[in-house]
Amino acid sequence: MRPTNAGDEAALGRRIAERRRRLGMSQDALAARLGVSRQFIGALEAGRSLPSIRVAIRLARVLGTTVEALFDDDHPAVRWGDPDSPPRPGVRVRWASVDGDVVVFPLRDRRAGTLADGVVGPSGEPEPVQASRMAWAEKTVAIAGCDPALALLRDWLADSGAPVRVVELPWGSGAAVRALADGRVHVAGVHGRHFAALAQVRGEVEASGAASDSQASCDPLVRVHFARWEVGVAVQPGNPKGIRGLQDLARPDVRWVRRPAETAVAALYDAALSRDAGPVRWTPVAALDHIQAAEMIALGVADAGLTTSFAAHLYGLPFEAVEEHRFEWVLPLRRLSEPAMSALLDTLRTGAFRSQMETLWGYDVTRLGDVMEAEGGSL
Incomplete structure (x- = not known):
C-alpha cells in the first residue's frame, strides 16, 4: 500500500492534489479536516512526504475514495x-x-x-x-x-x-x-x-x-423483456389533411417527423420508401424520441409521423398502428450476476413496479423481467 520510491511518492501526491481540486477544496481546508498543517499537505502533494496509516485512512475518507485507490496508480480510466x-x-x-x-x-x-x-x-x-x-x-x-x-x-x-x-x-x-x-x-x-x-x-x-x-x-448475450407496444402513424387532431398512413409518405403537402438514422422508426420509414419513388417532406430537425415526435405533431411542426401509441395518446393525437414492437434489453450474459444488475432485475419482477408499468397507455408488460x-x- 505504501509507495516505495520517489516516483511512487510523486504519483501519490498528484492523485491527492487532483482529488482535492475536483472537490473544490483548498490545501488549508483539507489540512483542517485532517488536523494537520497546510505545509504537510503541500509536502504530500509535492511527493516529499508520506502519510501515516491513520492519516491515510482519514485522507481517503475526506477525499471520497479508498486508501487502495489513493496508493494504487492503476486507477480506473x-x-x-x-x-x-x-x-x-x-x-x-x-x-x-x-x-x-x-x-x-x-x-x-x-x-x-x-x-x-x-x-x-x-x-x-x-x-x-x-x-x-x-x-x-x-x-x-x-x-x-x-x-x-x-x-x-x-x-x-x-x-x-x-x-x-x-x-x-x-x-x-x-x-x-x-x-x-x-x-x-x-x-x-x-x-x-x-x-x-x-x-x-x-x-x-x-x-x-x-x-x-x-x-x-x-x-x-441475453435479452430481458421489458414491454410490448405499438408503433404507428400519428396525425394532427382531426386529421385535417386526411392522411391515410405511410402510403402518404411522399405526398408533397404533408410534412413528416424526421427521426435519426439507426432508429427502429427510421427503418420503418425506409421500408415504406422502398415502395414509393417520390421525395419526402421532412421536418428540418429530427425528433430525438417518441414523445418529442408526438409533440412536434401536436405543435403543428409536422402533419404526421411515426411514434408509439403511448406518445400519441399523451397528446391526444389520432393514431393508426403499423407494427407491434417488443422493447427488450440486450446485455452480456455475465452481467446478470453483477450486484447492481441483479437488484435491477429483482425490481422488474415485483408486483408493485408492474402495477406502475400497467398504467402506461398501450403497454403490455405480461413478460416484464423475463430473461431469454x-x-x-x-x-
Whole structure:
C-alpha cells in the first residue's frame, strides 16, 4: 500500500492534489479536516512526504475514495459516454462504472435539470458535485434505449431506496447497440428490426477498432423483456389533411417527423420508401424520441409521423398502428450476476413496479423481467 520510491511518492501526491481540486477544496481546508498543517499537505502533494496509516485512512475518507485507490496508480480510466455531445465546461453529468472504467454521460434535453453527480470543469474533466457522488458509479446501471418508461424505472428506484440506480440514455436502437459493443453502457434497449442487426454491428465495431478494449463486444448475450407496444402513424387532431398512413409518405403537402438514422422508426420509414419513388417532406430537425415526435405533431411542426401509441395518446393525437414492437434489453450474459444488475432485475419482477408499468397507455408488460437467449448470438 505504501509507495516505495520517489516516483511512487510523486504519483501519490498528484492523485491527492487532483482529488482535492475536483472537490473544490483548498490545501488549508483539507489540512483542517485532517488536523494537520497546510505545509504537510503541500509536502504530500509535492511527493516529499508520506502519510501515516491513520492519516491515510482519514485522507481517503475526506477525499471520497479508498486508501487502495489513493496508493494504487492503476486507477480506473474515465471515458466520455456520448459521442454526439462532447464535453463542455459547465455541462452537468452522471457516471457509471462499466467493465472497470468510469463512463461519464452528459445530462441533456429533458434530463438537463435532473440530479447530477458532477460537472465538467474548465479543463474539460468531470468533477464531482459532492464527494459522496463519487460512490454512485458502482451502483449505477447505464441503459441506452428510447422507451420513455425507463424514466419511470429511474424514479421508482430512487423513490424505493433500492441499492441501484439507472442512468437512462434516450438513444435509438442502433446507437444503443453500438454503445453496448463499445463498452459504454451496461444495457442496450432495442425494438423493431435491430435484433437481426447484432452480427452486422459487431462487424462494424470490430472493423473500426472500437471493440479492442471492450469485453462486451464478444460476450454471449441475453435479452430481458421489458414491454410490448405499438408503433404507428400519428396525425394532427382531426386529421385535417386526411392522411391515410405511410402510403402518404411522399405526398408533397404533408410534412413528416424526421427521426435519426439507426432508429427502429427510421427503418420503418425506409421500408415504406422502398415502395414509393417520390421525395419526402421532412421536418428540418429530427425528433430525438417518441414523445418529442408526438409533440412536434401536436405543435403543428409536422402533419404526421411515426411514434408509439403511448406518445400519441399523451397528446391526444389520432393514431393508426403499423407494427407491434417488443422493447427488450440486450446485455452480456455475465452481467446478470453483477450486484447492481441483479437488484435491477429483482425490481422488474415485483408486483408493485408492474402495477406502475400497467398504467402506461398501450403497454403490455405480461413478460416484464423475463430473461431469454439473445437472437443473433454475440455482438
